[in-house]
Structure formats: structure tokens, C-alpha cells
Amino acid sequence: MKSIHIKGHRITATGTYGLLILGAVLMLFPFYWMVVTSLQFTHSYFTGLVPSEVTLYNYLTAFKATSFSLWLVNTMLYCAITILSNLVLALLAGYALSRLRFRGRDRLVFLIVITMLIPGFLVLIPQYLLILYLGLTNSVLGLSAPYLIDAFNIFLVRQYMLSIPKDLDDAGRVDGCSEFQILTKIIAPLCKPVIMLVTTFTFLVRWNDFLWPLIVVTNSDRYVLTIGLSSLDTARGASDMGLIMAIATLCFIGPLLVFVLFQRYLVKGMLLTGIKA
Amino acid sequence: MRYKRPKIPSGYLFVLPTLILFCVFLYGPVCFAFFVSLSSIQTLQHWNFVGLRNFEEMISDAVFWVSLRNTIVLAAINIVGILTISLFIALGFNRILRGRGVFQTVYYVPAVASIVVAAILWSWIYFPQYGILNIVFGALRLPTIDWLGDPSIALYSLAWVSVWKDMGLFSIVYLAGLQAIPEPFYDAAKIDGANSWQTLRSVTLPLLKPTIMFIVVMVASWAIPEIALPYQMTHGGPVYSTTTLMLYIFLHGFQAWRLGYASAMSFALVAIALIFAYIQWRVFKTEILY
Numbered sequence: 001m002k003s004i005h006i007k008g009h010r011i012t013a014t015g016t017y018g019l020l021i022l023g024a025v026l027m028l029f030p031f032y033w034m035v036v037t038s039l040q041f042t043h044s045y046f047t048g049l050v051p052s053e054v055t056l057y058n059y060l061t062a063f064k065a066t067s068f069s070l071w072l073v074n075t076m077l078y079c080a081i082t083i084l085s086n087l088v089l090a091l092l093a094g095y096a097l098s099r100l101r102f103r104g105r106d107r108l109v110f111l112i113v114i115t116m117l118i119p120g121f122l123v124l125i126p127q128y129l130l131i132l133y134l135g136l137t138n139s140v141l142g143l144s145a146p147y148l149i150d151a152f153n154i155f156l157v158r159q160y161m162l163s164i165p166k167d168l169d170d171a172g173r174v175d176g177c178s179e180f181q182i183l184t185k186i187i188a189p190l191c192k193p194v195i196m197l198v199t200t201f202t203f204l205v206r207w208n209d210f211l212w213p214l215i216v217v218t219n220s221d222r223y224v225l226t227i228g229l230s231s232l233d234t235a236r237g238a239s240d241m242g243l244i245m246a247i248a249t250l251c252f253i254g255p256l257l258v259f260v261l262f263q264r265y266l267v268k269g270m271l272l273t274g275i276k277a
Numbered sequence: 278m279r280y281k282r283p284k285i286p287s288g289y290l291f292v293l294p295t296l297i298l299f300c301v302f303l304y305g306p307v308c309f310a311f312f313v314s315l316s317s318i319q320t321l322q323h324w325n326f327v328g329l330r331n332f333e334e335m336i337s338d339a340v341f342w343v344s345l346r347n348t349i350v351l352a353a354i355n356i357v358g359i360l361t362i363s364l365f366i367a368l369g370f371n372r373i374l375r376g377r378g379v380f381q382t383v384y385y386v387p388a389v390a391s392i393v394v395a396a397i398l399w400s401w402i403y404f405p406q407y408g409i410l411n412i413v414f415g416a417l418r419l420p421t422i423d424w425l426g427d428p429s430i431a432l433y434s435l436a437w438v439s440v441w442k443d444m445g446l447f448s449i450v451y452l453a454g455l456q457a458i459p460e461p462f463y464d465a466a467k468i469d470g471a472n473s474w475q476t477l478r479s480v481t482l483p484l485l486k487p488t489i490m491f492i493v494v495m496v497a498s499w500a501i502p503e504i505a506l507p508y509q510m511t512h513g514g515p516v517y518s519t520t521t522l523m524l525y526i527f528l529h530g531f532q533a534w535r536l537g538y539a540s541a542m543s544f545a546l547v548a549i550a551l552i553f554a555y556i557q558w559r560v561f562k563t564e565i566l567y
Contacts, residue, residue: 012372013372013373016369016372016373017373017376019369020366020369020370020373020380023366023369023384024380024383024384026441027383027384027386027387027441027445028383028386030387030395030398030399030402031386031387031390031398033398033401033402033409034394034398089294089295089298092291092292092294092295093291093292093295095291096287096288096289096291096292097288097292100286100287100288100291101288102286102288102289105288108292108296111296111299112292112295112299115299115303115304118303118307119498119502119546119547119550120502121502121523121526121543121546121547122306122307122310122543122544122546122547123302123303123306123307123310124543125310125313125530125536125539125540125543126305126306126307126309126310126313126540127302127306128530128531128536129309129313129318129321129536130301130302130305130306132321133321145302146302148298149294149295149298149299151299154295178287179287179291180287183291204389207391208389208390208391208392208393210391210392210393210504210505211504211505211523211527214508214527214531215527215531225391226391226392226393227393229391229393229394229397230393230397230508230509233393233397233400233509234509241401244397248394248397248398251391251393251394252390252391252394255389255390255391256386256389256390258389259385259386259389260382263382263385267381267385267449
């Protein structure tokens with residue numbers, strides 16, 4: 001009886017593996033084909049599954065004949081500014097809202113958490129008018145301004161800090177630290193996992209951002225990668241598939257690397273918050 | 278004692294920058310959105326208060342209603358598609374012991390790609406003459422299909438791309454839910470002689486209710502403002518069959534510079550979100566019992 005059960009289980013296990021592998025092919029095939037196409041001289045749509053002659057020509061063209069390198073710099077700046085500012089502001093606010101006592105603290109927590117319910121599409125046009133009014137269109141600052149702090153990150157940092165014993169702060173206070181010093185010297189170094197989480201999330205979301213850069217940036221030298229890629233695909237389409245796939249590959253490598261390296265933080269964080277990565 | 282007590286508690290100072298940013302970029306704009314929707318804006322200096330005229334125009338705009346329908350259909354396909362496909366992927370994950378981590382990583386990959394990359398890749402896959410999908414269909418002697426050019430199919434083709442992109446991510450959410458179900462529930466079902474389908478229906482699914490709710494909320498909130506896929510793959514066509522409300526808002530607001538009208542329509546989008554929230558509340562309102 002027992003052996004039959006095990007045998008039956010083996011068969012379904014093989015079937016499960018088969019289906020999962022089939023699904024994995026479906027997940028990865030488009031990316032495989034993207035890379036293969038980017039490595040070939042091609043002006044046609046479908047050139048087969050195995051590269052016939054491998055060349056970096058398309059990648060060189062991306063750097064030489066398009067504004068790719070500018071787009072890359074803009075994207076990196078956009079990510080760097082938003083990551084840095086989110087980290088600093090979330091650590092400050094998270095610290096105050098989890099470890100300090102002052103009047104109206106709970107009301108402040110409410111005010112911050114409630115912003116998570118504001119749909120982005122509702123504030124899109126007023127935000128744009130504001131950026132326009134401030135003359136910040138076509139600039140990295142205008143791009144970053146609405147995303148300098150995200151309530152999700154404050155929430156994450158606060159939850160994490162609540163799990164750190166308060167005795168540490170008191171030890172710092174006895175030694176004459178200011179609140180700011182307690183945060184920077186004692187608490188922040190203990191927050192590495194949540195710092196990694198905020199960094200990874202912010203990077204992925206901003207790197208892949210589409211609608212806001214599409215609206216705010218109209219000068220092609222100020223594009224971020226996604227918008228540059230989008231405009232190139234719209235403008236050149238079929239005529240330059242190798243080049244478009246090369247830029248798509250380059251646009252995809254960053255998030256992929258970050259994902260593979262910091263996966264353990266991400267999956268945990270996604271289950272907590274459900275931010276789109 | 279050189280220590281001087283600061284006038285303002287550090288707590289306020291630490292939260293102040295965040296609060297200022299929220300006032301400028303979130304609270305302010307929310308209130309302002311309503312004002313914009315009641316205006317006609319030619320330039321920044323030239324605002325006209327037009328009352329409810331934008332909303333009146335919206336109601337008589339046929340394309341608005343089409344895009345409203347498309348948005349609802351797209352969100353519904355996303356919810357149903359992801360809820361079912363991700364569940365089966367997660368059940369698969371849950372069944373295997375070796376290589377689960379590798380599979381999870383692989384299935385997550387499309388979710389970290391930019392939506393623009395996904396849109397471009399699938400545009401090529403869907404391409405009628407030389408796209409891989411029709412090459413495969415041709416090889417299998419199936420009729421080839423104009424995936425993005427046929428108005429009755431294009432919206433479904435787009436919906437598949439976002440299901441494909443996010444289903445791996447949500448299968449991991451499902452898996453976390455599955456693994457939180459205590460083993461004795463399954464033992465009890467086994468003793469009662471339930472087959473695997475009955476176990477799934479009567480044990481697994483009811484206990485997954487909180488997970489399912491979470492997934493519905495997430496998928497709906499991502500799918501309702503969908504714009505990148507129709508923008509990149511079809512430009513809303515053919516004949517508005519893939520124009521989502523967000524795309525229509527974008528075209529009016531930022532290409533035709535009719536920000537007042539666009540803002541009025543974004544309130545319609547809020548209404549859709551609320552309707553989805555209401556339906557979800559009705560469906561799931563029974564208590565979660567363990």
C-alpha cells in the first residue's frame with residue numbers, strides 16, 4: 001500500500017515538474033529571444049531560435065547612434081535621488097513615529113498612512129501642473145519631486161524599528177547622544193534589512209516607471225530609459241529590431257541583477273506590502 | 278550642564294520634511310484635482326471656471342464609455358486570469374521539494390522587467406506575418422490570427438501580457454498563503470476520503486480567502502490605471518478597442534492639452550476603483566474563519 005502511494009506520488013511529481021518547466025519556458029522565452037535578436041545583424045522579425053552569427057554591433061550602435069548613454073544617466077540619477085531621499089526621510093519619520101513620544105503622534109501616523117489610499121492617477125494632473133508651474137519639466141528634479149518620499153517606506157521602517165529594543169536608545173541617551181545621533185549611530189545600523197528593502201523597491205519601481213516620465217519629460221535628451229526605448233520602438237519599429245532589442249536588454253539587466261541579488265528582501269517585502277516591483 | 282533642551286521636540290522635526298512633501302504633492306493635489314476638473318485650462322495663466330461642463334461632456338462622449346468598458350474588461354480579465362493561473366502555479370510549487378527556489382525565481386522574472394520591455398517583446402510575438410506566435414500556429418496548421426489588429430481580439434491580447442507579467446509574482450503570494458494552512462486540515466480531508474479536487478474546493482480555497490482578497494486588491498489597483506500596454510502596443514486602436522480610460526485621459530490631458538476634461542475623467546476612474554472595491558467587499562464580506 002505504502003509503495004503504491006509513493007509510486008503514485010512520483011508520477012504526479014514528474015507531471016508537476018513537467019508543467020512547471022513548460023511554464024518556466026513561457027516565462028523566459030521572450031527574454032531569451034530578446035537577447036538572441038540583440039546579438040544579430042537583423043532587419044527582419046523572426047530570425048530563428050539560435051543566433052547564427054553573434055555580434056555586439058547593436059550594442060555599439062545603441063551607445064553611438066542613440067542617446068542611450070544620456071537616458072541611462074538620467075535613469076540612474078532619478079533612481080539615486082529617490083532612493084537616497086526615501087531612505088533619509090523614511091528613517092527620520094520612522095524613528096520619530098516608532099520610538100519618540102510627542103503630542104499628536106498617532107494622528108501623524110494616520111495622516112501618513114492615509115496617503116497610501118490616494119490613487120496616483122487622481123493627483124497626476126495637479127502634480128504635473130505644479131511641476132510645470134515650478135518650471136521643473138524636463139529635469140531630473142521635476143521627475144523625482146513627487147516621489148521623494150513614499151508612505152509605504154515609512155510604514156516599513158516604522159514596523160521594523162518597533163521590533164528593536166528601546167533599551168538601546170536609553171543607553172545612548174545616558175551617554176549624551178542627541179536623538180539624531182541615536183538614530184544615526186545606534187538604530188540605523190540595525191536597520192539593514194529594511195534599508196535594503198526600501199532601496200530595492202524604490203530602485204525597481206523608479207527604474208521601470210513609465211507614465212510620470214512620459215508626461216514630465218518631452219526633450220529626448222532628458223528621457224529616462226523606458227521612455228527612450230518606447231519612443232525608439234514607436235519611431236523605428238520593424239526597421240531596427242536588433243537595436244531595439246539591444247536597448248531593451250540593457251534596460252532589463254539592471255532590474256534583473258538587483259532582483260537576483262536582493263531577492264530574499266524583495267519577496268518578504270512584497271508579501272508585506274504588495275508594491276509593484 | 279551644557280545640554281540644552283531643544284525648543285521643538287525632535288519628533289516633529291523628523292516628520293516635518295515628509296509632511297511638507299505630502300502637503301505639496303499629495304494632499305494639495307487631491308483637493309486641487311477637483312478644482313481642475315471644473316476648469317478649462319488653456320495656459321497656466323489662462324484658467325476658466327466652467328462648472329460641470331467637463332462632466333457633461335464626459336457623459337455624452339461615446340469614446341469615454343468605450344474606454345470605461347475596456348478598462349473594466351481589462352481589470353476583470355486580469356483578476357480572474359491571475360487568480361486562477363497563479364493558484365495552479367502555486368499548487369505546483371507546493372507539490373515539489375527540489376528546485377522550488379529556482380522555479381520561483383524564474384517565474385518572478387517577468388515582474389521585474391519594465392512594462393515597456395514586456396509590451397515591445399509581446400508586440401513582436403504577436404506580429405501577424407512574422408511573429409513567433411503565428412509561426413507556431415502556422416506550423417500546427419491552426420488559422421493565424423491578427424492578435425493586435427483585430428478589434429475583437431486586441432484587448433484580450435493586451436490583457437494576456439499583463440497576466441503573463443504578474444502571474445509568477447502572485448503565485449509566490451499564493452504559496453505563502455498555502456503554506457500557512459495547517460496540515461491537520463488536509464489530514465481531516467484525507468480521512469473523509471476527499472479527492473484532490475474536493476480538497477482544493479472545500480479546504481484550500483476557503484482557507485486562502487485572505488490571500489485571494491489581497492491578490493484581488495493588488496491586481497485591481499494595478500490594472501485599473503493601465504496605460505503602458507495600449508500606449509505601446511496598439512495606441513488604443515484598432516477603432517478604440519484597446520483604449521483604456523487612463524490612455525484616454527493621457528491623450529486628452531497631455532496631447533490635446535485638455536487638462537480639465539482629463540481631470541474630470543480621472544474621477545470616473547476613481548469611481549471604477551470604488552465599484553471594484555465595493556464588489557470585492559460584497560463577495561468577501563463573510564467572516565474569515567479558521
